[in-house]
Amino acid sequence: MTDFFRQKFAQVTNPPIDPLREAIVMSLETCCGAELNVFKATPEHAHRLILTTPVLSPRKFxxxxxxxxxxxxxxxxxxxxxxxxxxxxxxxxxLCAEAEAQVRAGKVILVLTDAELAKGLIPIQAALAVGAVHSHLGRLALRPNANIVVETGYARDAHQMAVLFGVGATAVYPWLAYQVMADMHRIGELTGNPADGRENYRKGLQKGLFKILSKMGISTLASYRGSMLFEAVGLSDEVMDLCFVGMASRIQGAGFAELQMQQALLAKDAWTPRKGISQGGMFKYVHGHEYHAYNPDVVMTLQAAVQEGSYTKWKKFAQLVNERPVATIRDLLKLKPAETPLALEEVEPIEDLLPRFDSAGMSLGALA
Structure with a gap:
């Protein structure tokens, strides 16, 4: 689900914040508890639980x-x-109606969980659930009274975590990541103290979150939470209006029916005992799985064309690129020929174009 979201970043040529050299101004500290009137100072204002990181360990959760x-x-x-x-x-x-009822009944911490699902049930994607509940409570002015904690098996890397925080999550407990790590320790793929392994995993996620925040010039997670600082690519308006209010989605695409079908297919594979777990090839090329623009055939053909100076192999490389399946947005575009071709003598010569080129307005740091 988080693959539909592209992180926004400040449009400057240098980083707004350096998360390494300026770490002193950055914080992932998270407060749990209802938010009170900011115009008054009472002892109850200090009655909060402080989390040093929003990525919860099993004990903290x-x-x-x-x-x-x-x-x-x-x-x-x-x-x-x-x-x-x-x-x-x-x-x-x-889900939104139940969350509203629980907050009105005095519940402060809402735990959205996709753990321990029975056969026949499929989970709502965590990002959809968090965004919908966050927006619903916000419209009713109930959001300050509650915290949204997500117990999910989906969030594993920094981007997935950032999406959950960006759409309104207070904290995340990645239960499946911990279970996978425990299993890897059990079979010997990971060594050392399992608790140290979980701590190192959380440190890696925290560094990733710092980097994502710094790209927008944001120094604290509290300022990033619920900010919707993403652009959705390929989600329909019905999804955006319910779950991601205020986020841009210029290219339409999957609606609730398509997202439900994806989860149903995953559930079917999950409950088929004879079918093994597939790594999918999302990060590393796996033949027959996720298509990669820079797959071995493309790279090797290009190298052979350059090394041998073979135009025939260059044409083969061009064919592999031009006739590939849809991998990027530009693969969905094509040139539209003019109804009336422009006369060649009306085309401005390159000698007249080049004097108008100017690079002085660009920061030299961007060219380094």
């Missing part, structure tokens, strides 16, 4: 959701739904 203090009362909302009984759109509406 357990402690957070088991508080006896009514100021941090929690309620768990399952993201699973039966596609035979309701659609994804209906499930999101029901």
């Amino acid at each position: 357990t402690a957070l959701v088991s508080q006896d203090d009514p100021a941090f009362a929690s309620h768990t909302l399952s993201l699973g739904y039966d596609p035979e009984q309701q659609s994804l759109h209906q499930a999101l509406k029901a």
Whole structure:
């Protein structure tokens, strides 16, 4: 789901904030508890739980959701739904209604979880659920009264975490990542103390989050949370209007029906015992899986054409690129020939064009 989102960044030629050299001004500190009137100062304003990082460890997650203090009362909302009984759109509406009811009943920490789903249920994508609940509570002026904690198996890397925080999550507990790490320790693929491994994993995520925040000149996660600082590519207006209010989506695409179908296909594979787990080839090229623009055939053909000076192999390389499946937005575009061709003598010669080129207005740092 997070692959639909492109991170925004400040349009300058140098980084707005250097997350390494200016780390002293950056913070991922997260407060849990209802937000009170900012124009008054009372002892109750200090009654908050402080998290040094929004990526929760198993121990912190357990402690957070088991508080006896009514100021941090929690309620768990399952993201699973039966596609035979309701659609994804209906499930999101029901989730928002339940979240509203729990907040009005005094619950402060809402835990959205896709863990322990029974067979026959499919999960609402975590980003959709967080965005819908965040926007719904915001419209009702209830969002300051609640925190949204996401217990999800989907979020694994910094971008996926950033999307969840950007659409309104307070904290994230990546349960599947921890289970995978535990299994890798069990079979010997990872060595050392498992607790140290989880800590290193969280440190890596935190550095990634710092880098994402710094690209927009934002120094604290509190300023990034709920900011919707993304541009959606390929999501329909029905999804944006319900789940990602205020975020731009200039290119239409998948609606609730398509997103539900994707989850149904994943669930079908997950509940087929004889079918092994596929790595998918998203990051590393795997034959027969995700298409890569720079796949071995393209790279090797280009190298052979250059090294041998063979125009025949160059044409083969061009064919591989020009006739590839859709991999980028530009693959969906084509040149539209003019109805009446322009006379060649009306085309301005290159000698007249070059004097108008000027690079002095660009920062030299961008050219370094």
